Amino acid sequence: xxxxxxxxxxxxxxxxxxxxxxxxxxxxxxxxxxxxxxxxxxxxxxxxxxxxxxxxxxxxxxxxxxxxxxxxxxxxxxxxxxxxxxxxxxxxxxxxxxxxxxxxxxxxxxxxxxxxxxxxxxxxxxxxxxxxxxxxxxxxxxxxxxxxxxxxxxxxxxxxxxxxxxxxxxxxxxxxxxxxxxxxxxxxxxxxxxxxxxxxxxxxxxxxxxxxxxxxxxxxxxxxxxxxxxxxxxxxxxxxxxxxxxxxxxxxxxxxxxxxxxxxxxxxxxxxxxxxxxxxxxxxxxxxxxxxxxxxxxxxxxxxxxxxxxxxxxxxxxxxxxxxxxxxxxxxxxxxxxxxxxxxxxxxxxxxxxxxxxxxxxxxxxxxxxxxxxxxxxxxxxxxxxxxxxxxxxxxxxxxxxxxxxxxxxxxxxxxxxxxxxxxxxxxxxxxxxxxxxxxxxxxxxxxxxxxxxxxxxxxxxxxxxxxxxxxxxxxxxxxxxxxxxxxxxxxxxxxxxxxxxxxxxxxxxxxxxxxxxxxxxxxxxxxxxxxxxxxxxxxxxxxxxxxxxxxx
Numbered sequence: 001x002x003x004x005x006x007x008x009x010x011x012x013x014x015x016x017x018x019x020x021x022x023x024x025x026x027x028x029x030x031x032x033x034x035x036x037x038x039x040x041x042x043x044x045x046x047x048x049x050x051x052x053x054x055x056x057x058x059x060x061x062x063x064x065x066x067x068x069x070x071x072x073x074x075x076x077x078x079x080x081x082x083x084x085x086x087x088x089x090x091x092x093x094x095x096x097x098x099x100x101x102x103x104x105x106x107x108x109x110x111x112x113x114x115x116x117x118x119x120x121x122x123x124x125x126x127x128x129x130x131x132x133x134x135x136x137x138x139x140x141x142x143x144x145x146x147x148x149x150x151x152x153x154x155x156x157x158x159x160x161x162x163x164x165x166x167x168x169x170x171x172x173x174x175x176x177x178x179x180x181x182x183x184x185x186x187x188x189x190x191x192x193x194x195x196x197x198x199x200x201x202x203x204x205x206x207x208x209x210x211x212x213x214x215x216x217x218x219x220x221x222x223x224x225x226x227x228x229x230x231x232x233x234x235x236x237x238x239x240x241x242x243x244x245x246x247x248x249x250x251x252x253x254x255x256x257x258x259x260x261x262x263x264x265x266x267x268x269x270x271x272x273x274x275x276x277x278x279x280x281x282x283x284x285x286x287x288x289x290x291x292x293x294x295x296x297x298x299x300x301x302x303x304x305x306x307x308x309x310x311x312x313x314x315x316x317x318x319x320x321x322x323x324x325x326x327x328x329x330x331x332x333x334x335x336x337x338x339x340x341x342x343x344x345x346x347x348x349x350x351x352x353x354x355x356x357x358x359x360x361x362x363x364x365x366x367x368x369x370x371x372x373x374x375x376x377x378x379x380x381x382x383x384x385x386x387x388x389x390x391x392x393x394x395x396x397x398x399x400x401x402x403x404x405x406x407x408x409x410x411x412x413x414x415x416x417x418x419x420x421x422x423x424x425x426x427x428x429x430x431x432x433x434x435x436x437x438x439x440x441x442x443x444x445x446x447x448x449x450x451x452x453x454x455x456x457x458x459x460x461x462x463x464x465x466x467x468x469x470x471x472x473x474x475x476x477x478x479x480x481x482x483x484x485x486x487x488x489x490x491x492x493x494x495x496x497x498x499x500x501x502x503x504x505x506x507x508x509x510x511x512x513x514x515x516x517x518x519x520x521x522x523x524x525x526x527x528x529x530x531x532x533x534x535x536x537x538x539x540x541x542x543x544x545x546x547x548x549x550x551x552x553x
Contacts, residue, residue: 034324040193040196050204051203052312054211057305057307057309058305059152059218059219060307060312061307062155064307064311065141068296068299069159070162070165073133073134073163073166074130074166076129077126077129078123080277080283081123081126083277083280083333083433084122084273084274084277085122085180085273086337086433113250116181116250118264120174120254121254121257121268122177122269122270122277123176123177125277126170127171131167138159142156152218153217153220154218154220155218158218158219161220161224161226165226165229166230168231171234172233172234172237174252175187175237175252176188176237184241185331187237187241190236190240191232191233191236192233194232195228195229195232195236198225199226202225202228203225206220206221238252255268256268275438276438279442280433282445283441297460297473298310298463301459301460301463301464302469302470306469309406309407309408309411309470310408310411312403312408313408313409313412313415316394316412316415317415318415318419320419321419325376325422328427332368332430332431333430333434336365336369339362339364339368340361340362340435358499359499362496362501363501365431365501366501366503370504370507373424374507374509374510376427377420378510378514379423380423381515382518384419384522386522386525387413388414388416388522389413389528391412391413391416392409395409407471410471411470411471411474414471414474418474421481421485425481425485428485428489429484431495432491432492435495436491440491444491450483451487454480454483455476458475458480459473459476
């Protein structure tokens with residue numbers, strides 16, 4: 001998908017696009033992001049295989065902890081704002097709902113530039129939150145780190161560099177917000193891809209150099225790579241967005257919004273969006289605990305070697321999610337927001353036309369969501385069918401015998417059954433975040449408390465009491481994900497039914513013949529692996545035979 005500074009409805013006028021145009025735009029954007037993600041991940045994958053030859057499981061576990069520190073600070077600083085800024089309700093519509101009279105005489109271009117400036121202004125709150133959060137989290141990490149971790153070479157410089165890189169990455173939030181609002185998926189994809197390349201090459205180059213000169217750098221190469229990522233991310237965003245803002249319709253700095261409005265704090269910050277962000281922020285605490293709680297649990301109840309094995313298995317197991325599901329979820333969240341809220345910000349002359357557009361948008365939303373769930377089910381059927389049997393082969397080829405002889409293959413096999421839950425939950429929660437009211441989000445937050453308790457309780461029993469190691473953690477994650485899916489499905493189905501649309505549960509699954517063939521193939525591979533004692537070559541020949549039968553039938 002190409003980005004055009006002028007004259008393109010898909011880039012300059014997303015709010016005026018009809019639902020069919022928005023669907024096409026979202027599909028192109030998702031495709032573009034997926035292609036760039038696949039390219040960047042493929043190169044990253046190849047370079048990381050070289051990197052694994054120089055790393056021990058203990059050092060990989062420490063790098064995972066530092067990534068957790070950075071991701072936690074980034075999540076709490078920006079996630080709630082990102083979700084709130086993607087909601088497409090007009091500020092004036094929020095005031096009208098509260099009974100406040102609003103002047104609608106502003107021109108459409110001026111209104112759109114004000115929306116962009118409003119989003120830029122609010123995005124700076126992520127920087128204001130990130131500075132103290134990064135500092136506090138760094139202090140807590142040093143205070144609670146294990147003795148082995150504190151004895152790692154250059155652990156303090158590594159942590160401080162991670163802290164600086166985290167804050168610097170937050171300075172790209174105004175650019176990210178504008179790119180999302182204007183659906184400039186190419187800008188975002190190119191920025192994140194180049195930044196990922198930089199992090200990969202810098203980290204790998206530093207590790208290889210340290211190995212050649214016998215320098216003990218510990219986790220410092222990862223920190224240097226993270227700093228390179230933040231620098232390149234900002235540079236690419238700034239250079240690309242200047243192309244799409246030739247008339248300076250908005251500024252990437254905090255500027256007053258004209259004309260002033262009762263819904264603006266200090267003529268700069270939207271109060272309705274701030275209130276929504278605060279509601280989502282409270283919910284994000286529980287969601288983050290559920291999302292990254294596996295890292296906390298495995299760090300608390302297992303050894304560094306088990307942490308490294310789980311990290312490797314989760315990285316490979318989540319490859320499909322990062323390559324395919326994540327780009328689709330992010331573009332879908334923006335699409336759902338536009339389809340479900342576009343009528344509220346459209347100034348039409350006829351009420352009947354607005355109601356017709358609303359019904360059309362709801363039907364388009366249900367159809368799109370049903371298509372995505374069926375597409376996910378087909379991909380996940382393939383993963384569940386052949387993934388568990390090929391986990392040892394994969395790790396032996398890409399990571400070497402050091403990792404294939406550890407617990408990583410069995411953890412990766414278990415993770416294959418977790419991927420479908422991860423995929424379904426991601427797209428359903430994207431719908432919830434786009435459609436739910438602040439009151440409904442508060443209800444979800446209350447349920448998140450119960451889900452957190454179930455996750456921590458299950459993890460404690462399996463890891464600490466049952467001593468199941470990393471495999472037990474996968475089971476705890478599955479329990480957590482099933483709880484979240486159940487709540488989100490109930491919300492989505494109710495939301496669509498109240499608006500006259502239906503989400504056919506049976507239509508989201510593959511056909512019966514496909515399911516039967518998948519089950520037969522999975523049984524055949526498991527028996528073949530058992531009979532042949534896991535012989536990699538013979539197992540590969542068995543899969544070729546199974547695939548040939550599938551083509552014949």
